[in-house]
Amino acid sequence: MDYKFSEIEGKWQQFWAQNGTFKAENSYNKPKYYVLDMFPYPSxxxxxxxxxxxxxxxxxxxxYKRLTGFNVLHPMGYDSFGLPAEQYAIQTGQHPAITTxxxxxxxxxxxxxxxxxFDWxxxxxxxxxxxxxxxxxxxxQLFNSWYNTAIQKAEPIENLIAIFSQQGNASVKAACAETPEFxxxxxxxxxxxxxxxxxxxxRIAYLADSWVNWCPALGTVLANDEVKDGYSERGGHPVEQKLMKQWSLRIAAYADRLLASLNDLDWTDPIKEMQRNWIGKSEGAAIQFSLVxxxxxxxxxxxRPDTIFGxxxxxxxxxxxxxxxxxxxDYKDAVAAYQxxxxxxxxxxxxxxxxxxxxxxxxxxxxxxxxxxxxxxWIGDYVLASYGTGAVMAVPAHDARDYAFAKHFNxxxxEVVAGGDISIASYDAKEGLLLNSDFLNGLTVKEAVKKVIAAIEAAEIxxxxxxxxxxxxxxxxQRYWGEPIPVYYQDDIPYLIEQKDLPLTLPSIDKFIxxxxxxxxxxxxxxxKYKNEFAYETTTMPGWAGSSWYYLRYMDSQNEQVFANPAALKYxxxxxxxxxxxxxxxxxxxYARFFCKFLFDLGYLTFDEPFKKLINQGxxxxxxxxxxxxxxxxxxxxxDLKEQYQTTALHADVNCVENDILNIPKFKASFPEFANAEFILSAGKYYCGFEVEKMSKSKYNVVNPDDIIQRYGADTLRMYEMFLGPLEQSKPWNTNGIEGVHKFLRKFWKLFHNDQFDFQVADAPASKQENKALxxxxxKVQEDIERFSFNTSVSSFMICVNELQDLKxxxxxxxxxxxxxxxxxxxxxxxxxxxxxxxSAGSLSTTKFPVxxxxxxxxxxxSYPISINGKTKINLAISLQLNxxxxxxxxxxxxxxxxYLEGKIPKKVIFVKGKIINLVV
RNA sequence: GCCUGGGUGGUGGAACUGGUAGACACGCAGGACUUAAAAUCCUGUGACCCUUAUCGGUCGUGCGGGUUCGAUUCCCGCCCCAGGUACCA
Incomplete structure (x- = not known):
C-alpha cells in the first residue's frame, strides 16, 4: 500500500479516542510527569x-515521557473568558457564551x-x-485572609480579628492600607x-482607589491597548486618567517571596530576569520635605539618598x-492646564x-x-503616581531624566559625586567620592548612603x-464576560456570599455595554439581588483570574466538593x-505564582511554585x-521588474501564492478588485514580494493547519513545525519547505515496503552499518528531546533514513x-x-524507548583539519590511538x-584531540 | 523610553563547552526514467578572483572595534527587527 496519510490518521485518531489511550492513570504509585501547555483563548x-x-x-x-515509563498528565482546556467575545457580543448582540x-x-x-x-x-x-x-x-479565600509580614505568610482573617480584640492593632505587622492605631x-x-x-x-482582596483609562463617551474603562494617543481605538473618543474604586489583590505583599524563589526554578534566565525587573526591588530611603x-x-x-545635597x-x-x-x-491655572x-x-x-x-x-x-x-x-509627567510615593527629589547632576528637566527649565x-562632567551630561554611576555634601564629603557612594540614612532617621524626617x-x-x-465577584453590599460594606451559594453565575442582560x-x-x-435584597458587586474578574490556577483543576477536574482533592494535588x-x-x-x-503561594500559605498545597520547568516557544x-x-x-x-514603475504594494492572499509565484487565476478570484487585473510578467511568471508581519486576517497571511493537514497530513504538519527552527525562536511561517518533510515520511514508509508497495521486512540480524545509523x-534523538532541540532531531531522522535507504x-x-x-x-x-x-494496536505509546x-x-x-595560522588547509585522517x-x-x-609551511618551522602547534591541529608560523 | 530576545547563502536553519561556517531541507540549474505529466532518482548550487577546465586564491555569520594560535560563539560601542510594558490573551 502507498502511504495514505489521511486514511491512517483518521483511523488512529479514532482508535486513541475510543480506547482512552492517553488517559492519565489514577493510580498514585507510578512516577508521574506533568506536561502542560498554556491553554488557548478560543478566538x-x-x-x-x-x-x-x-x-x-x-x-x-x-x-517521550510515556515511553520512558512515566504516568503522564497532559491535559488541555480553554481560557474562555475574554474581551473579543464580549466585543463581538456588543456588535452583534449574540451572547458571548454562544460565541465561545x-x-x-x-x-x-x-x-x-x-x-x-491529550487526556480530554x-x-x-x-x-x-x-x-x-x-x-x-x-x-x-483572598478576601478572608490578611498578610502577616512578621512571618511572611497569609493567614485567615479570624486570626487578625482575634488579635484586634485582645491587643488592638499596634503590634500587628501586615501588608495593609494606612490605618490609625487602636x-x-x-x-x-x-x-x-x-x-x-x-x-x-x-484583606488580601480589598477595595482601593486606582488610576484607570476612563472613556466618558463609552462610559467604560479601557485597556492601554484600547487607547491610541489619548483616544479610544473603538470610536475615537477622548480618554482620560480617572481615580476609581476597584477590587485589588495584595500581590505586592508577596514581592520578596516571588523574587527569592525565582532562583530555584528551572526557567530560562531571560524570563527570570524579566520577572526580577518587573518586581523591581530597590533599596533607598523615604524622605520627608517640609513645605514652606x-x-x-x-x-x-x-x-540615591546619598545625593541629597544635589x-x-x-x-x-x-x-x-x-x-x-x-x-x-498665581500658578493655579497653569497647573490645572498641565494636569x-x-x-x-x-x-x-x-x-x-x-x-x-x-x-x-x-x-x-x-x-x-x-x-x-x-x-x-514642580510637577512633571515623567513622575508616575503609581510608583514609589509619586514624588521625587530631583538631583539633575546624577539622574538623566532630572538632568534633561533641569536643562529644559533652566x-x-x-555636582555631588565626582567622576563625570556635568556640563555635558548627568553622571549616573554609583562610583566616585562625594563633594559639595557637607558631612558626606569624601565618602564613597556606598558609605554615603549608609551615613545619610542614619542622619535622616536621627532627624526623624x-x-x-x-x-x-x-x-x-x-x-x-467593568466588563460582562468574566467571573462575577462573589460579593454583595450591605450598608456600603462588601460581604462574601455564602459558599453554598457558589457559583454566582452571570445574570442575563439585554445589552453588553x-x-x-x-x-x-x-x-x-x-x-x-443576593437573597432578593442586597446588591451584588457589578464588576467582574480579569482574564487572568481563571488562568492563575487552572493547572490545579486538571488534577481532579470533575470534583464538586473541592477544587481538587488533596491526594491528587499531592501526587x-x-x-x-x-x-x-x-x-x-x-x-x-x-499571577499564577502568586496564587500558588497564597494557596500554599493556607495549607491547600504542599508546594509554593506552580511550574518547575518552563520553556517558551517563539x-x-x-x-x-x-x-x-x-x-x-x-x-x-x-x-523583480517593479523598479521600472511607480507602484503601490498590496497584500496578496498567501493562499494564492506558491514559492512566491502568483497563481493568477486564483488571485483574480480572490477579490473582486482583482478580477480584471492585468500582469507584467517576468519570464512568464509573476513573482511576489514578501515581508514578515504578525499573522492576521487583515494581512491575508493566515495559514490554516486544516489545509496543510488535508494536503500533507498531520504527521507532516507536526514534523514540519518542528523542522522550522528552534522552538524558542520566533520565525515566520513559510509553507515552502514542507515538501521536504513530506518526502521524508514517504521515504520512511518506503523502507518497510518493496517496490510493489507490499509490506516487507526481513528478520536477519542488523549489519554493522545499520546499527551504526540506528x-x-x-x-541524537534522546539528547535533542531532552534539550528541546526538535528541529535538529528532525534533520537526524532524515539523515538516518537516507543512510538506511542507501544501505537498502x-x-x-x-x-x-x-x-x-x-x-x-x-x-x-x-x-x-x-x-x-x-x-498489538495502541501498545506503541507505552512500549520502551530504545537503548x-x-x-x-x-x-x-x-579526519583532522590541519590549519596554518587558524586557516584550514587540508584534512588528514589520523588514528585516535596515537599520542x-x-x-x-x-x-x-x-x-x-x-x-604549505614553505620551509618555515612552526612556532607553536595547537593540538586538540579529535578536533583540530593548528600550526602557528 | 525601559525590560527581554534575535540578526548566518536566494529561503528556513546547522555548528551543543572558543576548534573544518553553511549539516538537513526548500528553491534554482542540469540530467535519468516516461509518448507525456506526476512521482521518483542522480549531479551541481555562499560571493568574488584566476583558469579552456582542473588546481588554486581572496572575502564571508547586521555594522565598527577588541581579546585569542583560533571568534557565528567571549568583551566594548552602534544599527535594525520582534515580544512585554500592569484592563489584549
Missing amino acids: GAGLHVGHPLGYIASDIFAR TNNINRYREQLDRIGFS SREIKTSDPSYYRWTQWIFQ TALQWNELPAKEQQKILLNY DHAKKIEVFST ATFLVLAPEHELVNQITKA KSAAIKSERDRMSDVKTITGQFTGAYVHHPFLDVQIPV LNII GKGKINFRLRDAIFGR PTEDGEPPLARAHDW WNQVDLYIGGSEHATGHLL MIQGRSNFVYRVNGTNQYVSF HKLIK CNNKSVLQDLVILLSPYAPHISEELWALLGN YNPEFLVEDEF QQSVIDLVLANAEVQK
Whole structure:
C-alpha cells in the first residue's frame, strides 16, 4: 500500500479516542510527569499554524515521557473568558457564551486533527460555572485572609480579628492600607460596620482607589491597548486618567517571596530576569520635605539618598494628591492646564516619550532637610503616581531624566559625586567620592548612603526603605464576560456570599455595554439581588483570574466538593514542564505564582511554585506576499521588474501564492478588485514580494493547519513545525519547505515496503552499518528531546533514513526501533507501521524507548583539519590511538603540510584531540 | 523610553563547552526514467578572483572595534527587527 496519510490518521485518531489511550492513570504509585501547555483563548478566527507549535513540542515530550515509563498528565482546556467575545457580543448582540462555545468546538475539531495525546477527560473551560465556582471560591479565600509580614505568610482573617480584640492593632505587622492605631478596647466598642471598614484595609482582596483609562463617551474603562494617543481605538473618543474604586489583590505583599524563589526554578534566565525587573526591588530611603508656609510634608522615595545635597527641586506626579493644596494662586491655572494635558496621556506614552520634556512650577517651595535653602516644587509627567510615593527629589547632576528637566527649565545643577562632567551630561554611576555634601564629603557612594540614612532617621524626617516596582493587582473589570465577584453590599460594606451559594453565575442582560450612568454591564441585570435584597458587586474578574490556577483543576477536574482533592494535588504536584509564549513572562506567570503561594500559605498545597520547568516557544509570524500595482492602473508588475514603475504594494492572499509565484487565476478570484487585473510578467511568471508581519486576517497571511493537514497530513504538519527552527525562536511561517518533510515520511514508509508497495521486512540480524545509523539516531534523538532541540532531531531522522535507504535496509529489528523513535513526532504513521510489524494496536505509546549502545559508534580514526595560522588547509585522517607527539610528528612529516609551511618551522602547534591541529608560523 | 530576545547563502536553519561556517531541507540549474505529466532518482548550487577546465586564491555569520594560535560563539560601542510594558490573551 502507498502511504495514505489521511486514511491512517483518521483511523488512529479514532482508535486513541475510543480506547482512552492517553488517559492519565489514577493510580498514585507510578512516577508521574506533568506536561502542560498554556491553554488557548478560543478566538473566532480558529487556530492558525502558529498556535500548535508549542502543543506539538509538549506532545512530543509527553509521548517521550510515556515511553520512558512515566504516568503522564497532559491535559488541555480553554481560557474562555475574554474581551473579543464580549466585543463581538456588543456588535452583534449574540451572547458571548454562544460565541465561545462555537469557537471551542472549532478549536477542538482542529486540535483533534493534529493527533495530540491529550487526556480530554480532564478538559476545563474557565467560563464554565463548574470551573469558575472555584475561581470565586479562591477569591473568597483572598478576601478572608490578611498578610502577616512578621512571618511572611497569609493567614485567615479570624486570626487578625482575634488579635484586634485582645491587643488592638499596634503590634500587628501586615501588608495593609494606612490605618490609625487602636486598642483592643476601642476595637471591641466599634460598631460592626466600622470594624468591617477597618478589616478591608487588611484583606488580601480589598477595595482601593486606582488610576484607570476612563472613556466618558463609552462610559467604560479601557485597556492601554484600547487607547491610541489619548483616544479610544473603538470610536475615537477622548480618554482620560480617572481615580476609581476597584477590587485589588495584595500581590505586592508577596514581592520578596516571588523574587527569592525565582532562583530555584528551572526557567530560562531571560524570563527570570524579566520577572526580577518587573518586581523591581530597590533599596533607598523615604524622605520627608517640609513645605514652606504649609503644614503638610512631601514624602519622596529615592534610591540615591546619598545625593541629597544635589537635590535642587522636587517633582510631583501631576496627579499627586498634594498638588492642588500646595499650588500658589498665581500658578493655579497653569497647573490645572498641565494636569489636564497629562491626564489624557497613558502611562506608557508618558514613559516612552522622553524627548519632549514638559512640566510646570507650582509656586511652592520646600525646605532642604540639611541646608538652609528653599527648593522649588514642580510637577512633571515623567513622575508616575503609581510608583514609589509619586514624588521625587530631583538631583539633575546624577539622574538623566532630572538632568534633561533641569536643562529644559533652566534649574540649578549641583555636582555631588565626582567622576563625570556635568556640563555635558548627568553622571549616573554609583562610583566616585562625594563633594559639595557637607558631612558626606569624601565618602564613597556606598558609605554615603549608609551615613545619610542614619542622619535622616536621627532627624526623624524619613527612614531607609525597600521599595518594589510591583504594584498590587487591580482585580475588578467593568466588563460582562468574566467571573462575577462573589460579593454583595450591605450598608456600603462588601460581604462574601455564602459558599453554598457558589457559583454566582452571570445574570442575563439585554445589552453588553455599560449603563447610561457608566455602571458596568452587570448593573443592567434586573432583580439580580443576593437573597432578593442586597446588591451584588457589578464588576467582574480579569482574564487572568481563571488562568492563575487552572493547572490545579486538571488534577481532579470533575470534583464538586473541592477544587481538587488533596491526594491528587499531592501526587501530581508541580507542573514538571510548562510550555507557552514568553509574552506571558510578567503577567500570567507572575499571577499564577502568586496564587500558588497564597494557596500554599493556607495549607491547600504542599508546594509554593506552580511550574518547575518552563520553556517558551517563539511566536510564529506571518509571511505576507505582495503584488505591485502600477499607480493609476489595474496592472500588476512582477517583483523583480517593479523598479521600472511607480507602484503601490498590496497584500496578496498567501493562499494564492506558491514559492512566491502568483497563481493568477486564483488571485483574480480572490477579490473582486482583482478580477480584471492585468500582469507584467517576468519570464512568464509573476513573482511576489514578501515581508514578515504578525499573522492576521487583515494581512491575508493566515495559514490554516486544516489545509496543510488535508494536503500533507498531520504527521507532516507536526514534523514540519518542528523542522522550522528552534522552538524558542520566533520565525515566520513559510509553507515552502514542507515538501521536504513530506518526502521524508514517504521515504520512511518506503523502507518497510518493496517496490510493489507490499509490506516487507526481513528478520536477519542488523549489519554493522545499520546499527551504526540506528544508534547514532537513538543518541541524537534522546539528547535533542531532552534539550528541546526538535528541529535538529528532525534533520537526524532524515539523515538516518537516507543512510538506511542507501544501505537498502529492511531489517525488522532496526526498523521497529526506528518506529518507536519517530512515534513522538509522527504518531500516526508510527502506529500504523507498529501494527504492521505485528505488535498489538495502541501498545506503541507505552512500549520502551530504545537503548543507545555506544559500541556501535566507536571510531578509530579522525579526519583532522590541519590549519596554518587558524586557516584550514587540508584534512588528514589520523588514528585516535596515537599520542599527541606522534600525531604532530606525522603531520609535520606530511608532504602537503610541508608545501604549505614553505620551509618555515612552526612556532607553536595547537593540538586538540579529535578536533583540530593548528600550526602557528 | 525601559525590560527581554534575535540578526548566518536566494529561503528556513546547522555548528551543543572558543576548534573544518553553511549539516538537513526548500528553491534554482542540469540530467535519468516516461509518448507525456506526476512521482521518483542522480549531479551541481555562499560571493568574488584566476583558469579552456582542473588546481588554486581572496572575502564571508547586521555594522565598527577588541581579546585569542583560533571568534557565528567571549568583551566594548552602534544599527535594525520582534515580544512585554500592569484592563489584549
